[in-house]
Amino acid sequence: MNEQKGSKVILITGGAGFIGSHLAEALIHQNERIVIVDSINNYYDPRRKEENLAFIRQKANVVICQQDITDYDAMEDIVRKNRVTHIVHLAARAGVRASINNPQVYVDDNIIGTLVILELCRKHDIKHLIVASSSSIYGTNTKVPFSETDIVENIISPYGVTKRACELYSYCYHRLYGFPITCLRFFTVYGPRGRPDMMVYKFTKAILESTPIQVFGEGTTQRDYTFVTDIVEGIIAALNTPMKFEIINLGNSSPVELRRIITILEELLGKKAIQEHHPLPPGDVSVTYADISKAQRLLGYKPKIKIGEGLARFVAWYHQQEASK
Numbered sequence: 001m002n003e004q005k006g007s008k009v010i011l012i013t014g015g016a017g018f019i020g021s022h023l024a025e026a027l028i029h030q031n032e033r034i035v036i037v038d039s040i041n042n043y044y045d046p047r048r049k050e051e052n053l054a055f056i057r058q059k060a061n062v063v064i065c066q067q068d069i070t071d072y073d074a075m076e077d078i079v080r081k082n083r084v085t086h087i088v089h090l091a092a093r094a095g096v097r098a099s100i101n102n103p104q105v106y107v108d109d110n111i112i113g114t115l116v117i118l119e120l121c122r123k124h125d126i127k128h129l130i131v132a133s134s135s136s137i138y139g140t141n142t143k144v145p146f147s148e149t150d151i152v153e154n155i156i157s158p159y160g161v162t163k164r165a166c167e168l169y170s171y172c173y174h175r176l177y178g179f180p181i182t183c184l185r186f187f188t189v190y191g192p193r194g195r196p197d198m199m200v201y202k203f204t205k206a207i208l209e210s211t212p213i214q215v216f217g218e219g220t221t222q223r224d225y226t227f228v229t230d231i232v233e234g235i236i237a238a239l240n241t242p243m244k245f246e247i248i249n250l251g252n253s254s255p256v257e258l259r260r261i262i263t264i265l266e267e268l269l270g271k272k273a274i275q276e277h278h279p280l281p282p283g284d285v286s287v288t289y290a291d292i293s294k295a296q297r298l299l300g301y302k303p304k305i306k307i308g309e310g311l312a313r314f315v316a317w318y319h320q321q322e323a324s325k
């Protein structure tokens, strides 16, 4: 085993999830010591999260705790026992549409959960906290690309509201207690192990199974799809960059229309989609588009994976996991 780096111990909340498991894997390759906390909730099939952890479990110097972050005492125990120095806080209820049907759990997991993490940071001298935020906080803003300095008063989903609340609490705690916090606004992350409630996964499955895909609007809605390894590079760069308090967009800065995603998937899967058109559901916005100049300037962030390559990697993973069932 390679030598471990310094005395840094990085706690990843939500480390069994899509982005968290990729981050954990990348940090393991960099010989960082990590602690994963995840409740392995049933927002989607918990077996997927166990599969996400399969590679990680084989590694030394990784601690995995199945734990709800809203339990302060249990979290304090984990932080103390493992001498955690840095936290990447990804645990959350994600998903815009589900937040409309069940807003309370979003308050519990996202807002109360973040408050617990902030309290732990102030009491345990955490050197740097990274908080996952989201492009949904830009809501129905029409000026593109979305910049961190834009006013964000037009949020149209309970999920987006909880993410903004987490940013506001983070700023407040930074001002009150001085520890460094970086909030990263992720833009539509996709890639292997992607969440099954997300469009890329749902459409791939439906096309292969010859069931209809639900196309909202005319297929002209645009998302700034960002490949998961680019997001992970941005998170690690933030973790390693001394900061006071910053909010930073992590996107691809290259929005793609839904109908183009469908065409690329059809080509990759060698099959036509059966399309059903519906009006845009409440909570959904028509465009997301990140201004990433701040991430470039502060973090040297430069997304590398273009949509065609990213979707091809996703489809390869999808086939592989289907074959192993």
Ligand SMILES: NC(=O)c1ccc[n+]([C@@H]2O[C@H](COP(=O)([O-])OP(=O)(O)OC[C@H]3O[C@@H](n4cnc5c(N)ncnc54)[C@H](O)[C@@H]3O)[C@@H](O)[C@H]2O)c1
Pocket (backbone or CB within 6 Å): 013, 014, 015, 016, 017, 018, 019, 020, 037, 038, 039, 040, 041, 043, 049, 067, 068, 069, 070, 089, 090, 091, 092, 093, 094, 095, 108, 109, 113, 132, 133, 134, 135, 185, 186, 187, 188, 189, 190, 195
């Ligand atoms: N995937 C995206 O496109 C995207 C975009 C913007 C922001 N984000 C944010 O990035 C983070 C990771 O998202 P993801 O796509 O990997 O989602 P995910 O659902 O795959 O991962 C989140 C993980 O957090 C865990 N979790 C939830 N509540 C918890 C709690 N109370 N205690 C402990 N663990 C808990 C879940 O079990 C899950 O494994 C989230 O904060 C999400 O809001 C994601």
